[in-house]
Structure formats: C-alpha cells, structure tokens
Amino acid sequence: MALPSEMRGLLLVGHGYTRTPSAAALEAMEPYLRPGSIAVPEPGPTQALIKVSLASINPSDIAFIKGQYGQPRVKGRPAGFEGVGVVVATGDDAYARSLAGKRVGFATGVSNWGAWADYAVAEAASCIPLIDTVRDEDGAAMIVNPLTALAMFDIVKQEGEKAFVMTAGASQLCKLIIGLAKEAGFRPIVTVRRDEQIPLLKELGAAHVLNEKAADFEATLREVMKAEQPRIFLDAVTGPLASTIFNAMPKRARWIVYGRLDAEPTVIREPGQLIFQHKRVEGFWLAEWMRQFRDRLGPAVLEAQKRFSDGRWSTDVTAVVPLGEAMARLPAELAKPNGKVFIKP
Amino acid sequence: MALPSEMRGLLLVGHGYTRTPSAAALEAMEPYLRPGSIAVPEPGPTQALIKVSLASINPSDIAFIKGQYGQPRVKGRPAGFEGVGVVVATGDDAYARSLAGKRVGFATGVSNWGAWADYAVAEAASCIPLIDTVRDEDGAAMIVNPLTALAMFDIVKQEGEKAFVMTAGASQLCKLIIGLAKEAGFRPIVTVRRDEQIPLLKELGAAHVLNEKAADFEATLREVMKAEQPRIFLDAVTGPLASTIFNAMPKRARWIVYGRLDAEPTVIREPGQLIFQHKRVEGFWLAEWMRQFRDRLGPAVLEAQKRFSDGRWSTDVTAVVPLGEAMARLPAELAKPNGKVFIKP
Numbered sequence: 222m223a224l225p226s227e228m229r230g231l232l233l234v235g236h237g238y239t240r241t242p243s244a245a246a247l248e249a250m251e252p253y254l255r256p257g258s259i260a261v262p263e264p265g266p267t268q269a270l271i272k273v274s275l276a277s278i279n280p281s282d283i284a285f286i287k288g289q290y291g292q293p294r295v296k297g298r299p300a301g302f303e304g305v306g307v308v309v310a311t312g313d314d315a316y317a318r319s320l321a322g323k324r325v326g327f328a329t330g331v332s333n334w335g336a337w338a339d340y341a342v343a344e345a346a347s348c349i350p351l352i353d354t355v356r357d358e359d360g361a362a363m364i365v366n367p368l369t370a371l372a373m374f375d376i377v378k379q380e381g382e383k384a385f386v387m388t389a390g391a392s393q394l395c396k397l398i399i400g401l402a403k404e405a406g407f408r409p410i411v412t413v414r415r416d417e418q419i420p421l422l423k424e425l426g427a428a429h430v431l432n433e434k435a436a437d438f439e440a441t442l443r444e445v446m447k448a449e450q451p452r453i454f455l456d457a458v459t460g461p462l463a464s465t466i467f468n469a470m471p472k473r474a475r476w477i478v479y480g481r482l483d484a485e486p487t488v489i490r491e492p493g494q495l496i497f498q499h500k501r502v503e504g505f506w507l508a509e510w511m512r513q514f515r516d517r518l519g520p521a522v523l524e525a526q527k528r529f530s531d532g533r534w535s536t537d538v539t540a541v542v543p544l545g546e547a548m549a550r551l552p553a554e555l556a557k558p559n560g561k562v563f564i565k566p
Numbered sequence: 567m568a569l570p571s572e573m574r575g576l577l578l579v580g581h582g583y584t585r586t587p588s589a590a591a592l593e594a595m596e597p598y599l600r601p602g603s604i605a606v607p608e609p610g611p612t613q614a615l616i617k618v619s620l621a622s623i624n625p626s627d628i629a630f631i632k633g634q635y636g637q638p639r640v641k642g643r644p645a646g647f648e649g650v651g652v653v654v655a656t657g658d659d660a661y662a663r664s665l666a667g668k669r670v671g672f673a674t675g676v677s678n679w680g681a682w683a684d685y686a687v688a689e690a691a692s693c694i695p696l697i698d699t700v701r702d703e704d705g706a707a708m709i710v711n712p713l714t715a716l717a718m719f720d721i722v723k724q725e726g727e728k729a730f731v732m733t734a735g736a737s738q739l740c741k742l743i744i745g746l747a748k749e750a751g752f753r754p755i756v757t758v759r760r761d762e763q764i765p766l767l768k769e770l771g772a773a774h775v776l777n778e779k780a781a782d783f784e785a786t787l788r789e790v791m792k793a794e795q796p797r798i799f800l801d802a803v804t805g806p807l808a809s810t811i812f813n814a815m816p817k818r819a820r821w822i823v824y825g826r827l828d829a830e831p832t833v834i835r836e837p838g839q840l841i842f843q844h845k846r847v848e849g850f851w852l853a854e855w856m857r858q859f860r861d862r863l864g865p866a867v868l869e870a871q872k873r874f875s876d877g878r879w880s881t882d883v884t885a886v887v888p889l890g891e892a893m894a895r896l897p898a899e900l901a902k903p904n905g906k907v908f909i910k911p
Binding site for chain 2: 284289290291459478479480481486487488489490492493494495496497498499500501502503504505506509
C-alpha cells in the first residue's frame, strides 16, 4: 500500500515551555492547536510509522500542549502521546521490522511525533502488539494510564499500609488503581466532586468516597484519616484540596504529586509536620519511572493487556471525536465527567 | 550537700500544643512563661539531677514554649532543653551513679524537666561529662546545635554535591555547619538579612552569602544556583524566602525543613517541579535522628567536644542573663543578631 505524502493533524501552536500557570481544563483549542496538513513523517531506524485508528486524550496531553509538561513542545508537530493503529512502515532495526502490519498500542513520548494525526511515529520499544480480544478503545489507552496505575500502586504496596488516598477519584487512572487495590485487599480513600460518582466508585472497590464540595468534607476527612491511617497520598490535583488532605494525614504521610488539575497555590499548611511528623512531599512521573525500572516494563505491559482482555479493567468512553471535528468539539467533550475522549483520524 | 526543697524556675504557662501559627521571634515572655518557685524534682532511676550553671536558649525552646514544637508542654514545669551544670543527685542505675559530682552538658528533652531553673533533670544518657578545656558557654550548647550540625552535614555529604544551601546563615547552627563544610571542601550558599554578616560568614567558609533583602536577591540567587547546582537545601525559615530558593534550585533538589522562623504561608510554587524535576520536600528533627542513629551519637558527641576544645568551633555569646532578670530582658536580647543568649540561675 503506497503511503500518501501529506496527512492531517492537530499541530502545536506553541514551542518549548510556558511559564504562565494554567489549570488543567482545556478552555479552548485555538491557543494551543491548529488543524493542518503536514508531510507524513519517516520512521527512524528503531521506529515504526503507525496509521492511527484511535488516539486517546490524557491529562498529560493537555499539560503538554499548554507547555506545562516535562517535555518541550516542537511547534508545528502533531500533539498526542498515545494511540492505537496499524504499523505501515518501519526502520531497519530487526525488532522494528517485526512489527510491520501489526495492530499496536503505542506511545509517542520519545519520538515527538504525536498521535493526533492520520499517521504517528513511535519507537518500536514503545509499541505493544495487541491481542485480538483487546478493543481499540482499550488499546489506545494501554500505556500511559495502565503503567501509571501499576507503578503507583506498587508504591502503595511497598509502603505497606492498606489504606491510601487519591484525589480525582473518578478519573480513568484512579478507577484502574481502585481495581488493583480491591483485588489486593487495599482500602482506597478517594475524593470526587459529584455525589453521583460515589456509588460507582464504591462498587469498584473504594473504601471511602468523599465529595470535596460537601459542607462536612473537612470533618469527614479527619474522621476517615484517623480511622484508616493512610500513609500514601496519590495526588492529581494540588492546590487547597491537596493541602487540606495532606494536613489531615497522620505521621509519616507521603504526598506524591503526579498532576496539577488545580492551578491555585499549593501550600504546605504546617511545615512543622515535615519536621516533627516526618511527612514529606514528592512527585511521580511515568517517564522517570520507565527510565528507572526498565525491567518492569515488559511484565507491566503484559499485565495491563491481560486485565483489559478479561474485563477486569475497562476504559469508559465519553466520546469518539472525528479528527475533523476535534477543534470544535474537544473542550466540551473533555469537560464531561467519568470517561475518556478519543480522536478518530 | 543538702539540697533545698524549693527552687526558682521559668515555668510554662501553656499546656500541650497550640494551633495558632506564630513566628519564631519571642515577642514577649508573659504569654508563655512565668517566674515561680517549685519543688526540686527527684531524678528517676536512670536520671541525673543537675545544679544548672548556664542554660542555653535555642530556637527550638521558643517553638516549644509557644506550643509549636514536636513535644507537648507540661503546664507549671520549667522550660529549657539544654544546659551545663554539676550532677548533684542521681537514680540507682549504675551509669547514672557514675555521673555524680561531674560537670556535664545535658539535654532535657526526654525528662520534661527544663533547664531554665536552679536544678534540672536529664536522662543520664543525655548527659555529657565535659573535659576541663570546654567553656561553660560551649558546654551549655554542646548537644542541640552541634549534633544537628553533624547530622545535617552528613545528609549533605551523602548526597555528594559540594554545594548546598542554608537559610538563616548567621545562626550559631549554620556557623557550625559552615566550619564543617570548609574543612571538607564543601561550598555552603547561605542567606542572611544584614550586609554586615556577609564578610564574617565568607571568612568562616561560606562560598556565597546572599542578602535576602537585597534588590537583586532573586537574580543573584538564580545565577548562583545555575553555577553551583546545589542539591540540598537546609531550611530554618520556610515561607516566601524558602519557596523562592527551592523554586530556583536545579533538578533533584531536596528542601529539608528544620525550622519555621517565618510564619508566612509556605508555598510550593511549581508543583510540576516535583513531578518533572524529581524535587522533594522533607523535614529534619534531631530527636528523630537520635532515635534512628543511636550508634552515631557517641562519636558525634565526642567530635563536638573536641571541636569546642581545640577552638575549631566556638559559641558566640550575645548575653548571659541572670535567671531573675530573664522575664524582663530575654525578648530584647534574643532580638540581637549573631550570637547566643544564655540564662544563668
């Protein structure tokens, strides 16, 4: 099959990083992306060119297009860290060539050629050949969230306390972690912003679901912290909510920031707790974890694929938006709760 | 020698902890201490009763009398964590009895019977028999600052980078650390609030001394951070100054809080740095360090005593205030820079 020379894509407007703080919501597309036509890229020796079937949208993509992710933007290149598709060309490397014609889940972090386009480039090592029983919606969300879930739940298990805390409890990522926790007999304490999310998350396996907007939130939080004594706090939000939670946590609590959904100032309310209660604040970044724990990537990827195949994990879909409608529809679709939004080239 | 039944002391007004934030300065004595007469305590089996010659005043004492230290106040008991004096009675324990009649530097943390009184009680294990060449002013400040200095400089050495950052650079504690750093070829970067402290600290061994009040402070800070690439930040201040420093530090920086001289909010200015730059925030508490590293206490204490004896370390004295004048004079004496204030019973 001959490849076209040009393709459509959502191209980055900005370059490098920005210093302007901004919340995680995508308020509009135009400041960050423009629809455009661009030459179909050629894969390097260790890379694969993928005809994209479905690309996912993660919170890290939004941070990236805004210039607030840990990797600089390249102006004019397509955005999009993750997707699913068929390998239509490869470099000369033997492993890359072995992927030819296969359906793969892929991540583009290293290649810098994003998935929100007709074709994407990924390192062969970041492509996962999919078994037939994995849906495209799961294959397109097979890497970023699943590996983050497995890696962060490892931190919880290593700490040993059964109870742990998560903000943004209704996110796809948190739902994956809640599933892992339920199986292992752990007790997730999660926060949400809507009462209707409470029964759903309890059903999945959350021990406590607290609505951060409830009038008695702080009182309930203190009670739950006292009863459950969680040590690990996996935080996607920061700002006042996270400050309040960390402040209420017991001795030796570890506040692990992995997202910044709230752009409000993040205050350590009682620095004395760092001194006298041995609490600490740190961060988690999947890219860093992958560099540190290369040998655990293979097993983690296999584990993720099994879980999606047998239905223990499943990706909730809010919308599948055609590439041509993305500029008009994405902000509104992303504002809806409870599921993931995909782009279909 | 018969002991009196009553003694004078500066007695705690408050009990337990307070939740009211407050700066480290001692604005007045009356809310926290009252002069009083109290029965001379009896030492427990493993304790020593010490006739106090000189008691020191550390920032941790001020935090303690305000109810903001990691140990609850006992209303009506004397305050004061550290001093020097002669052992006049002991419990039955063999090691305690071996101290009888000796001049010791002592810490009262565990006994809860403070040093700002005619007599104090300390665990025998927290008493250091002093060699004659150690002055009373050094003996009274032999434990809290010297052990903190040795323990925190150990953290710097373990991290490996020669450059490190300290706030409150003109404190006695920082001067001790600067001395250790100079000998070991490390490069302390310290902040002060007065230009006249700059030459003194450079003389002692600081590689850079930045006046936090200078108009070009932030620009200079960024330059120095870029050139020196420090990893460890030993922080006695918190608040906006510490936030600014941490924000300017390079990848993998560790902000280690051990004091709270500024009661202003402590903000993590860019939580993304925790995620993408692997920075973290933690605390240091000597009491916790002593529990964790019991086997290193003996050598550290010996090291401290040697350093004071041979003049490599020396305690700068601002004032020696008689116990009877303490209520009237302490706040003003403590407000003076550059040295330590002692109470003489």
